[in-house]
Amino acid sequence: MSDLAPALVLAGVTKRFGDFTAVDDLSLEVPKGSISGFLGPNGAGKTTTIRMVLDIIRPTSGRISILGRPSALEVRDRIGYLPEEKGLYKKMKAAATIAYFASLKGLDRRRARRRAYELLERYGLKDFAEARTEALSKGMQQKVQVLASIAHEPEFVVLDEPFSGLDPVNQEVMEQVIRDMSAAGSTIIFSTHVMAHAERICDRIVLIAKGRKMFDGTIPEAKALMPRRVLVEGGDGLAALAELPAVAAARPPAAGDGAWEFQLREGADPQDLLQACFERGVRLRRFDRREPDLHEVFVHLVGPEAKEAAFR
Amino acid sequence: MRYVLLIALREYAENVKTKGFWIGLFLFPILILAGINVPRFLEEHATPTRYFLVLDRSGEAAEVIRRATDEHQERRIYEACLEYVEKHPSERALELARSAAGDEERTRAMLEQLPGDLAELKARMEEWKEAGFRAFRAAGGHEAFLAAAEAQGFLAPDRPPFELPPRRFVQLDRVPGLDPQAPPEELVAEIKRRMKAEEGFEFDGKPVELFAVVVVPEGVFDPNGGARVEFWTKNLADDDLRDLVRNALDEELRRRGFAAAGVDQDEIRRIQALTVDLAAKDPTKKAGEEEASKSDIVRQWAPAGFVYLLWIALMSVVQMLLNNTIEEKSNRIVEVLLSSVTPGELMAGKLFGIAAVGLTMLLAWVATLIGILQWQAGPGSEIPALLLDVIRSSGLILPFLGYFVAAYLLYSGIFLAIGSVCNTLKEAQNFMGPVMLIMMVPLLTMMFIPREPNGVLATVLSWIPLYTPFVMMNRFASPDLPTFDLVGTSVLLAVSVVVMIWLTGKIFRIAVLRTGQPPKLLEMLRWLRARD
Numbered sequence: 028m029s030d031l032a033p034a035l036v037l038a039g040v041t042k043r044f045g046d047f048t049a050v051d052d053l054s055l056e057v058p059k060g061s062i063s064g065f066l067g068p069n070g071a072g073k074t075t076t077i078r079m080v081l082d083i084i085r086p087t088s089g090r091i092s093i094l095g096r097p098s099a100l101e102v103r104d105r106i107g108y109l110p111e112e113k114g115l116y117k118k119m120k121a122a123a124t125i126a127y128f129a130s131l132k133g134l135d136r137r138r139a140r141r142r143a144y145e146l147l148e149r150y151g152l153k154d155f156a157e158a159r160t161e162a163l164s165k166g167m168q169q170k171v172q173v174l175a176s177i178a179h180e181p182e183f184v185v186l187d188e189p190f191s192g193l194d195p196v197n198q199e200v201m202e203q204v205i206r207d208m209s210a211a212g213s214t215i216i217f218s219t220h221v222m223a224h225a226e227r228i229c230d231r232i233v234l235i236a237k238g239r240k241m242f243d244g245t246i247p248e249a250k251a252l253m254p255r256r257v258l259v260e261g262g263d264g265l266a267a268l269a270e271l272p273a274v275a276a277a278r279p280p281a282a283g284d285g286a287w288e289f290q291l292r293e294g295a296d297p298q299d300l301l302q303a304c305f306e307r308g309v310r311l312r313r314f315d316r317r318e319p320d321l322h323e324v325f326v327h328l329v330g331p332e333a334k335e336a337a338f339r
Numbered sequence: 340m341r342y343v344l345l346i347a348l349r350e351y352a353e354n355v356k357t358k359g360f361w362i363g364l365f366l367f368p369i370l371i372l373a374g375i376n377v378p379r380f381l382e383e384h385a386t387p388t389r390y391f392l393v394l395d396r397s398g399e400a401a402e403v404i405r406r407a408t409d410e411h412q413e414r415r416i417y418e419a420c421l422e423y424v425e426k427h428p429s430e431r432a433l434e435l436a437r438s439a440a441g442d443e444e445r446t447r448a449m450l451e452q453l454p455g456d457l458a459e460l461k462a463r464m465e466e467w468k469e470a471g472f473r474a475f476r477a478a479g480g481h482e483a484f485l486a487a488a489e490a491q492g493f494l495a496p497d498r499p500p501f502e503l504p505p506r507r508f509v510q511l512d513r514v515p516g517l518d519p520q521a522p523p524e525e526l527v528a529e530i531k532r533r534m535k536a537e538e539g540f541e542f543d544g545k546p547v548e549l550f551a552v553v554v555v556p557e558g559v560f561d562p563n564g565g566a567r568v569e570f571w572t573k574n575l576a577d578d579d580l581r582d583l584v585r586n587a588l589d590e591e592l593r594r595r596g597f598a599a600a601g602v603d604q605d606e607i608r609r610i611q612a613l614t615v616d617l618a619a620k621d622p623t624k625k626a627g628e629e630e631a632s633k634s635d636i637v638r639q640w641a642p643a644g645f646v647y648l649l650w651i652a653l654m655s656v657v658q659m660l661l662n663n664t665i666e667e668k669s670n671r672i673v674e675v676l677l678s679s680v681t682p683g684e685l686m687a688g689k690l691f692g693i694a695a696v697g698l699t700m701l702l703a704w705v706a707t708l709i710g711i712l713q714w715q716a717g718p719g720s721e722i723p724a725l726l727l728d729v730i731r732s733s734g735l736i737l738p739f740l741g742y743f744v745a746a747y748l749l750y751s752g753i754f755l756a757i758g759s760v761c762n763t764l765k766e767a768q769n770f771m772g773p774v775m776l777i778m779m780v781p782l783l784t785m786m787f788i789p790r791e792p793n794g795v796l797a798t799v800l801s802w803i804p805l806y807t808p809f810v811m812m813n814r815f816a817s818p819d820l821p822t823f824d825l826v827g828t829s830v831l832l833a834v835s836v837v838v839m840i841w842l843t844g845k846i847f848r849i850a851v852l853r854t855g856q857p858p859k860l861l862e863m864l865r866w867l868r869a870r871d
Contacts, residue, residue, distance in 0.1 A: 081678045083852060100681065108678040114670025119353060130345055131679040176675065 032095060034059045034183055034214040035080060040089030042075050049075040051238040052089070057216060057231070062209050064225035065218035066321075067235035068329055073218040074111050076235070077187050080216075081108055094183055104133035107181035111188045111218075113169050117161035121171045122147060124160055129178035139178065146174045150200060166197050173201065177208060184208055186217035190224055202228050222321040232321070236329040246321065253319035253327055257297050259304070260286040260313035267307065273299045286313060342680040346688025347695065354659050354696045363655055364700060368707040375711075389550040389580055390542060392511045392530065394523060400555040400568075400588060401512060407587030408508040417475045419504045420484050427498035466612075508580055514549065515540050527554060527571070534573055550574065553584055562596050641730065642815045645739050646785050648704065649812060653746050654778070656697035657754040660689060661767060664758025664851075673851050682848040686755065690840075694747055701743060705736060735815060742808035745832050749804060750778070752839035759850040760858055781809030792817030793824075801828050804835035842867055 035057040042050040050072040057063050065073045078084045079091060082099040094102045115124055125143035130136050147156045150170060160168055169192055177184055189205070190198050205215055205228055219225055225232055225246075232249055234242040242249055254275060259265055265287045269277035273295035278288040289300060297316050304311055319327075354360055395401035428436070475484055485501055488494050514533075517526060530552050532538075539546045551572035559566040568588065570581050597607045667673045676685055712727045730736065753774055761767040780800070788797045792814045801810040807828045814820055849866045850858065858866075 078674075078852075083674060083677050099678070103679055106678065108675060110671050110674040112671040112674075114672050116353065116666070116670075116672065118357070127345075127349055128675060128679070131342060131676070172675075 032059070033057055034061075034094060035216070036090075036092040037076075037080070038090040038092075040076070040079060040086045040091060042072075042079060042084070043087045049238055050079070050086070053235070053238070053240050054089075055233055055240060055243050057214060059214055060209070060212060061214060061230040062205060062228055063216045064229040064232045065216060065235065066220075066222070066225055066232055066325060067218075067241075069220075070237075071235045071329075072238040073235055074187055075238075077108075077111075077185055077216075077218065081106065081185060102183075104179065105182045107132070107176045107179065107184040107213075109173055109176040109184075109186045109189055111191075113172050113192070115160040115168055115172055115175075118159055120157050121152065121160055121163065121167075122156040124171060125175045125178050128175040132179035132181070134179050142178050143174075146178055147171075150174065150204065166193050169193060170197065170200070173204060177204070180211065180213075182213055184213050184215045184217075186215065188219060189217050190219055190221055198224070222325055226321040234325065234328055241328045242324075249321065249324050250319050253324055254293065255291045255295070255297060256317040256319070257289045257291065257300055258286040258313065258315040258317050259289065259300070259311065261304070262310040264307050264309045268300065268303060268309075271300065271303055286315075288317070342684045343688045343691065346676075346680065346685060347690075347692035350663065350689055350692025351695045354663070354693065355699065359655075359659075360696065360700070364703050367704050368711055371708065371711055388506055388509055388547075389577075390509045390511060390547050391551040391553060391580060392514055392549060393553045393555065394526060395512075395555045396523065396557045397555050397559045400553075400559050400591075401510075403587050403591045404553070404584055405510050407583055408506075408510055411508065411583060412504075412506050413476065413480065414472060415504045415507065416481045417472050417484075420475070420481050420501070423485075423498075423501050424488050424493060427495045429492055429495045432493040508583065509542075511542070523554065527552070527569075531571065534571070551580055555588075559588065560592055560595050562592075562599050642735060642813050643785050643789055645735055646781060646809050646813050648701070649739065649743055649746065649809060650778075650782055652697055652701050652704070652743060653750060655700070656693050656747060657750050659696065660693045660751050661754045661758045662764070663689065663693070664755055665761055665764055665767060668759065668851060669762050677852065682851060683844060685851075686844060686847050689755070690748065690751055693751065694744065697743065697747055698740070701740065705739075735812075738815060739812060742812050745836055746808035748836045749808075749832075749839050752836075752843040756843050756846045756850070756863075759847045760853070760863070777805060781806055781813075784810070785813060788813040793819070793821065798824065802831065804828075804832050807832045 033056040035055075037053055037055050040050060040053045041048065053072075053076060065076070067073050075084070079086050080093060080099060082091075091097065093099050094105060096102050099106055119127070122140065122143040125146060126136065126139040129139035129142055134142065144153075144156055147153050152167060152170060152174075155163055155167060155171075160171060163171065173186070173189060176186070186205070189201050193201055202224065205217065209215055229246060231245050232242065233240060234249075242252070259268070260280075266277075266279070268274060268287070268289060273291055274289050275292045276290040278290075280286055291297065291300070301314060304314070393401045393404055424432075475481075478484060478487070481501070481503070485494075514530065517529060530549065533540075534549055534552075537548060539548045541547075551570060551574075554569040554571070556566050556568070559568060568584075570584065572581070594604075594607065598604070667676065673685070680688070709727060709730060712730075757767050757770045757774070761770065784796060784800060788794075788800075788810060791797060797810060797814055800806045801814060801824060811825070811828055814824075845867055846863055850863075
């Protein structure tokens with residue numbers, strides 16, 4: 028197993044529950060040490076995929092290789108997992124919970140215990156180490172659970188919706204946890220509905236809808252799928268720019284915003300537009316290349332019908 | 340295996356920490372202690388002194404009743420004296436008791452001499468008690484008794500003073516404010532009014548309430564009978580006084596009847612004391628030892644106690660198993676667990692962990708049971724001592740623990756399967772109904788099996804694996820339990836346990852990750868047929 032081998036390979040993975048196809052012929056590779064986001068509307072098959080990756084359920088067909096092995100159970104001590112629906116033993120204390128799950132991942136009990144206190148202290152829960160988990164707030168419980176899933180310093184971390192239910196401050200803590208693990212060399216995949224997180228911390232994204240992969244690549248690659256847009260504000264003559272061959276579509280200034288928005292054709296360079304302005308003697312007050320955000324890419328790729336489901 | 344152990348350890352630690360476990364642990368000895376002591380306590384302390392009035396038109400009955408209540412009080416004093424000596428023994432008395440108890444030969448000989456039939460034994464004990472009481476009375480009552488005990492050096496020097504027990508019944512001849520010479524109808528009407536109004540009166544400087552009025556007509560001791568005595572009381576539940584009065588009057592009536600017929604007083608007493616000596620014998624015992632002893636009877640019934648214990652312990656631990664499984668499932672903890680361990684390891688860990696909890700509880704119970712019996716066993720309370728002897732000598736403990744483990748594994752299969760298909764306890768309740776019905780059978784049949792330990796009911800039930808542990812435990816009472824039954828049912832039980840665990844494993848693996856509605860029975864059957 029060379030260092031260059033991907034941490035996770037899915038080849039033609041399909042999962043059917045009766046007549047329902049949850050995941051349809053999904054193939055992807057996750058490079059070692061990367062942070063990958065699994066994006067997709069609700070019911071897209073993210074959780075099913077994650078469960079198959081962890082060998083909690085078996086695919087109907089297709090092949091999975093994780094850390095070079097066909098089953099996650101063979102390398103379970105090197106994998107950390109946070110499931111989508113969060114829950115803890117209510118009567119167990121926070122530190123004991125983390126230590127227990129870490130020891131189930133092969134840490135000896137004393138080290139697991141030490142590690143639990145260390146993590147609770149680092150992520151601001153030191154005072155709650157001896158509190159029963161049912162006494163913690165929902166956000167704290169979730170943090171405890173995340174810490175429980177990574178306490179054994181896994182090489183490969185799977186987080187299903189790690190941000191859901193967290194306030195903005197704790198969402199940032201969660202991002203920090205992910206970055207810390209990545210810095211320590213772990214490979215991380217997580218699923219989310221919130222594009223902003225994916226955009227901030229992911230190296231790569233995998234977009235799934237209705238069980239099919241819609242996109243798999245880096246964020247710049249994803250953004251490149253969207254037509255480029257340019258915002259131009261200036262004197263007369265801007266309307267004429269819409270006739271240019273490089274422009275696919277133009278939107279006149281909306282009320283309150285004096286800028287035209289031009290959508291460029293694929294392969295066209297904003298430079299061409301700028302040059303045309305100079306040639307026509309248009310006085311420019313503003314000329315902005317507008318980067319699409321991941322949100323737009325998402326809506327563009329999975330279609331407006333998924334939009335409601337994804338952001339409800 | 341390491342993971343199984345880790346899971347088992349957690350299950351054990353968490354369940355042993357719960358309040359329910361400790362409550363169960365302490366409730367049992369408390370119940371036993373209460374069962375032994377509360378009736379005694381109530382008898383001694385909770386019954387107030389009853390004041391009653393005798394309106395005697397015969398001129399003789401009041402005296403007869405007074406003698407009876409006096410004797411009743413004297414008996415209470417006698418018992419209090421015995422207890423006092425027993426509670427405050429001197430070193431010398433303890434030493435004597437120890438040397439007597441240490442003499443096993445003698446104890447055994449004494450036990451063997453006891454009659455085997457319970458009724459017979461009771462009669463014999465009454466006789467002894469009666470003889471003791473007569474001697475006590477003849478010697479001059481409690482003062483003479485205590486002086487003698489003191490003189491013998493049987494009493495501890497630092498004991499509290501002896502307290503006379505309060506009288507249970509105080510007989511009045513007249514109630515203050517009432518003219519006893521008034522016509523009886525008037526008196527009765529007035530007294531009824533007072534009793535209805537709960538109007539008390541002063542007695543010995545204390546306000547007291549009239550408990551009952553006995554109206555005795557003239558000619559109550561007419562040898563031809565027919566006189567009607569009225570006993571007026573608001574409290575019909577406490578019939579001690581009523582019985583006392585009736586017995587006293589009956590006895591006097593009969594005594595006079597015999598006397599009228601010319602029978603000698605001593606002769607009457609002798610005839611009344613006659614009994615038939617009915618000895619219960621057991622043909623399976625060696626010649627000379629056939630007499631079934633009291634401990635044989637206890638031996639026959641002790642397994643029923645164990646069955647009950649087994650049932651309660653089983654119910655409490657499988658309940659834990661169910662709760663834990665549902666908690667893990669509803670919290671989705673199970674998903675994290677299954678990313679770390681296989682379903683088989685999870686199940687095995689839970690089974691072992693909870694089994695250890697159950698065994699801890701049982702051992703604690705058996706230990707406290709023996710402890711309490713040892714503590715309560717003493718002169719005057721030989722049942723605990725006998726029970727103790729039977730528990731020690733009968734070898735019931737080992738099969739008991741064995742059957743507990745087997746029953747646990749069998750039933751835990753059912754409960755784990757239920758737990759794994761349900762998301763909430765409420766859903767589980769639906770499945771629990773039929774399971775509870777099935778589990779009630781051993782309890783319902785428990786009392787019948789010792790009567791006929793090798794009968795049809797017992798034999799049939801012991802071949803049903805779900806009931807084998809209970810019924811076989813029960814059948815240990817039988818001195819000639821067929822070896823075929825014992826071995827055969829054990830093998831069947833072991834096979835059933837293996838099959839049950841295997842089936843549960845299949846259901847557990849599939850069901851534990853499922854969400855939503857519990858599956859239909861048909862669907863579960865399909866899972867059983869499915870290969871991995």
